[in-house]
Amino acid sequence: MKKIAMIFGGQSTEHDVSVVSGLYISKCIDKQKYDVTNIYIDQKGIWYIYDSSNYNIELGEQLDSLKPITCLTDYLKTFDCIFPALHGLYGEDGTIQGLFELLKIPYVGCKVLGSSLAMDKVYAKIIFNQAGLKQVNYEYIRKHNDKYIYIDKNFNEAEYSLTEISKLIEKKIKFPMFVKPSNSGSSIGITKVSNIKELQASIEEAAKYDKKILIEEGIEMRELECAVLGNEDIIVSCVGEIMSADDFYDYDSKYKNASSYTVNHADLDPKIEDKIKKQAIKAFKSVDGKGLSRVDFFLDKENNIYINEINTMPGFTGISMYPKLMEESGIDGKSLTTKLIELAFEE
Numbered sequence: 001m002k003k004i005a006m007i008f009g010g011q012s013t014e015h016d017v018s019v020v021s022g023l024y025i026s027k028c029i030d031k032q033k034y035d036v037t038n039i040y041i042d043q044k045g046i047w048y049i050y051d052s053s054n055y056n057i058e059l060g061e062q063l064d065s066l067k068p069i070t071c072l073t074d075y076l077k078t079f080d081c082i083f084p085a086l087h088g089l090y091g092e093d094g095t096i097q098g099l100f101e102l103l104k105i106p107y108v109g110c111k112v113l114g115s116s117l118a119m120d121k122v123y124a125k126i127i128f129n130q131a132g133l134k135q136v137n138y139e140y141i142r143k144h145n146d147k148y149i150y151i152d153k154n155f156n157e158a159e160y161s162l163t164e165i166s167k168l169i170e171k172k173i174k175f176p177m178f179v180k181p182s183n184s185g186s187s188i189g190i191t192k193v194s195n196i197k198e199l200q201a202s203i204e205e206a207a208k209y210d211k212k213i214l215i216e217e218g219i220e221m222r223e224l225e226c227a228v229l230g231n232e233d234i235i236v237s238c239v240g241e242i243m244s245a246d247d248f249y250d251y252d253s254k255y256k257n258a259s260s261y262t263v264n265h266a267d268l269d270p271k272i273e274d275k276i277k278k279q280a281i282k283a284f285k286s287v288d289g290k291g292l293s294r295v296d297f298f299l300d301k302e303n304n305i306y307i308n309e310i311n312t313m314p315g316f317t318g319i320s321m322y323p324k325l326m327e328e329s330g331i332d333g334k335s336l337t338t339k340l341i342e343l344a345f346e347e
């Protein structure tokens, strides 16, 4: 039997989601084929062997009695394959993938480059543009000390104050706008703004999470998501839809508002669905995707398809879009996790 290390938790703002994802994936994995060890990383970055018969993270039980893993790299080398069910910073951004590369252990999902490209919204946009994928209008700025640097599409830079840069952005993009930290997830640090005062405040807010800030034109749209699976030959799911109960799909509507829901197979013109599926594969390939990703799109009233983002380790809980879309397309949790592990070995 192959030994699998199932890693979850982690130091990002998406720690809690990762715990639920990890425990769910662990449950799905075929125990006839694989010997699974659960490993929990706490918010400080300390690694523990997690035995669910003794501890319940979801109930917030004390983890003091868990023994930290000593000699981490030696311990990790005892596994045949690693499944990092980590979302966000230090888990989905290429950093932990770099550690697995150094240790020469196969792991599930995107490699260093694909993970970091997809995690950074600004750089993902540059690649998507190169791949001919349509996107909403956007601008890119960077905070430096108490100044803001405007970076044009050819990487020319100019320094401004917060007031000046807000005025400049106002000339370039229409309200409402979405202000986003370039490295973010679960909508954390993202604000929708409808005037220059709000724009200024939200730039400062986003800068708390990342020096690189993306400002996008907000559009009225349907939110559609598509799951991909594979390294070379890609399996693509049907297209699902997000029905957000709030003004936009922010953290609370994602995880707390019970009126938000998802549709596994969106009601779409088959031609549009087909285009979205093709674009999902293109997006995945363009960031050097491996294993899995969920590719998110916007569809406006004129049937324009815009790519929003690609998530290389999408939410993977019992109610998450990624496993649901795959299930809808005939691949259940057990076959999905088996396939993902096989794809890791193939690389």
Ligand SMILES: Nc1ncnc2c1ncn2[C@@H]1O[C@H](COP(=O)(O)OP(=O)(O)O)[C@@H](O)[C@H]1O
Binding pocket: 136, 178, 180, 184, 185, 186, 187, 188, 190, 216, 217, 218, 219, 220, 223, 244, 248, 249, 250, 296, 308, 309
């Ligand atoms: N340009 C936009 N126009 C309209 N809604 C948007 C736009 N950008 C983001 N949103 C809304 O904000 C949510 C979070 O933005 P997203 O870029 O997906 O960040 P995250 O990586 O945190 O999921 C989206 O799911 C969508 O509801």
Ligand SMILES: [Mg+2]
Binding pocket: 186, 187, 296, 309
């Ligand atoms: Mg999103």
